[in-house]
Structure formats: structure tokens, C-alpha cells
Amino acid sequence: LGTKLIVAECCRNLSTVGATPIAATNNLNFGNPERPEIMAQLVKAIEGLAEACTAFETPITGGNVSLYNETLGQPIYPTPVVGIVGLLPIRVPPPVEFPEPGLAVMLLGGFGQCDEVRFGGTEYAKVVVGQIWGLPPELDLEYEKRVQAATRELVNLGLLRSAHDLSRGGLGAALARCSFGAATIGAQVDLQAEGRLELALFHEAPSRVLVTTAEPGAVMDVARRYGIQAPVIGITQERWLEVRHGGKTVIRLDVEWLRQEWEMALPRTLASWTAVRELAPGR
Known part of the structure; x- marks a missing residue:
């Protein structure tokens, strides 16, 4: 379901400027697929991607997969990344x-x-x-x-x-x-x-x-x-x-x-991290 939501959002972004979605690419990022629960995530993501791209008539033109993304045995969140390209009429879209x-x-x-x-x-x-x-x-x-x-x-x-x-x-x-x-x-x-x-x-x-x-x-x-x-x-x-x-x-x-x-949210966050490092060097 999460992957279908991503495809829908990409197509919706294009629609807000008047563009018709026509094709898709993807990058699937997951943990260790040798673990059954991670393989299940990967399988469900691929099935969701196929269903949504079929529904929106956006065939997959290519993509890649990144697996074994873990730190100290803890996997990343399932992270499918999707890009959709569309055809835009020659006019200025609304802001x-x-x-x-x-x-x-x-x-x-x-x-x-x-x-x-x-x-x-x-x-x-x-x-x-x-x-x-x-x-x-x-x-x-x-x-x-x-x-x-x-x-x-x-x-x-x-x-x-x-x-x-x-x-x-x-x-x-x-x-x-x-x-x-x-x-x-x-x-x-x-x-x-x-x-x-x-x-x-x-x-x-x-x-x-x-x-x-x-x-x-x-x-x-x-x-x-x-x-x-x-x-x-x-x-x-x-x-x-x-x-x-x-x-x-x-x-x-x-x-x-x-x-x-x-x-200013990002500059303030970065400044606070810098201050912490200066107060606690080496951490």
C-alpha cells in the first residue's frame, strides 16, 4: 500500500500542473532480504508498484535496488523511491x-x-x-x-x-x-x-x-x-x-x-548541532 501511495502522489504532483503521467522509474531500498520479514517487504513493494503503475498507465522504464541497508543489525525503513515523468501542455501552470x-x-x-x-x-x-x-x-x-x-x-x-x-x-x-x-x-x-x-x-x-x-x-x-x-x-x-x-x-x-x-528551520537545527559538538568535542 505504501508504494501505491507513492506512485499516486507522484502522478498527483504532475496533475497539479496539468501534466499527464506517462512513465515511471524506481529505486527500492531495503534491509537484508535474507531475513523473511525484509523479503516480504520487498515483495509487497514490488506488487504495489506494479498495481499502481498499471492503474496510472505509467510503465516502468528502469530502476535499481539497494539491499542490505542496516546498522548494527537494524534495517532502514522500507524505502521505495519513485519518479514519474509526464507530458505538459505548452502553457504556464498555476503556482x-x-x-x-x-x-x-x-x-x-x-x-x-x-x-x-x-x-x-x-x-x-x-x-x-x-x-x-x-x-x-x-x-x-x-x-x-x-x-x-x-x-x-x-x-x-x-x-x-x-x-x-x-x-x-x-x-x-x-x-x-x-x-x-x-x-x-x-x-x-x-x-x-x-x-x-x-x-x-x-x-x-x-x-x-x-x-x-x-x-x-x-x-x-x-x-x-x-x-x-x-x-x-x-x-x-x-x-x-x-x-x-x-x-x-x-x-x-x-x-x-x-x-x-x-x-530558518534547517539553519537553526544545524546551528544547534554545531553548538553541541563544540560543547562536547569527540561526541
Whole structure:
């Protein structure tokens, strides 16, 4: 399932710029295949890769395998890497960033579904909770294909002012990333969902694309034709990223501050490592 999710995400990335996926390559990284559990991982990854590439009509053109990746007997996480190439019409694709205030913010594919079991593989679980557990997100390949086809049509009709697929970090990370443009445009968004805030904001269900448009009615017409959800979840605005959940504003951040925190995350981490090495030489 994990490998199928990777292929779907690669194809979804291409679809957000209006490109049609046409071929794939891969790099499969695993531990010692002489151990039955590692061989099982490798077999399942190959089967998932074959199923997804068949579904998206992206034949494998080549690839390589790296095995025996272990340290002190501990294997790396199963790490299939996939690259997909596509054909792009000659036109300027929509940007990732929100371009201007007053645009409708829509979620092609809908809010998605997630429970505690499938939340354990998210970036939030790993980084914030400090644990991983459970199962990957569910994937309906046919629905994913319809979301991607609708996205490509909307891009090529010129109806989208921005587009960004949802993957690592879920809707919360996508909203932040879309606010990092030079124009410092954020959004006011209502999650329209019950249950826990962190699940609604940071779950990583596939088949979702965050878009903005000046013509939400036309976008909904295309979405209905493809049989996918496309709720309007908010509106773009200057300076602030605001999120409502359960009738309350739960997040209100200055997008310029948010962008600086994002840009400085790696330099600050590297600086802290340097400081530790200077305090404890030889460690």
C-alpha cells in the first residue's frame, strides 16, 4: 500500500500542473532480504508498484535496488523511491502559492477519511507525538484517478489560480506552504469537520488537491462530472492564515512570520548541532 501511495502522489504532483503521467522509474531500498520479514517487504513493494503503475498507465522504464541497508543489525525503513515523468501542455501552470486575496479556497477530492490506526504513519505522529504505529492511509485508485483527471482538466481550462497536492503534513502543511509566496497571501479556512483537530488538519489521506479559483461554480461543475467532492473551505486574504474548527478559530498566524520559521528551520537545527559538538568535542 505504501508504494501505491507513492506512485499516486507522484502522478498527483504532475496533475497539479496539468501534466499527464506517462512513465515511471524506481529505486527500492531495503534491509537484508535474507531475513523473511525484509523479503516480504520487498515483495509487497514490488506488487504495489506494479498495481499502481498499471492503474496510472505509467510503465516502468528502469530502476535499481539497494539491499542490505542496516546498522548494527537494524534495517532502514522500507524505502521505495519513485519518479514519474509526464507530458505538459505548452502553457504556464498555476503556482503553488496563493496569488491574491478574495479567491475561493477549494479542496478537490474532499476532506478525506482517517482514524487513529491510519494516523500513526503521518509526519505529525512521527515528529510531534514521537511515535509511529498502525497502517498507511487508505487508497482508492479509481477515485484518485478521477481527482487527477479533474485537476488536469481544471488546470488546462485555466480555472485554477493555484494548486498544491496534499501529502506529507496533510492539509495543515499545504495551507502553510501555499501562504509562503512573495505576496504574503494567507487564507481563512473552516475545516467543516467533527472530531479531533490534529486528525482533521494533519492526516495524510490521498486523493486531495488544495486549489484557489475565481470561479468556484465552474470548478464544482467539473468536479461533479468526474464524481468527486470539491467543497469550498475558505477564502484567501492578506497577511493572515486562519483556521476554524468546531465553530472556533484555532489558528491565526502571520504568514510572513510563518514563512521565516519555515525557512530558518534547517539553519537553526544545524546551528544547534554545531553548538553541541563544540560543547562536547569527540561526541
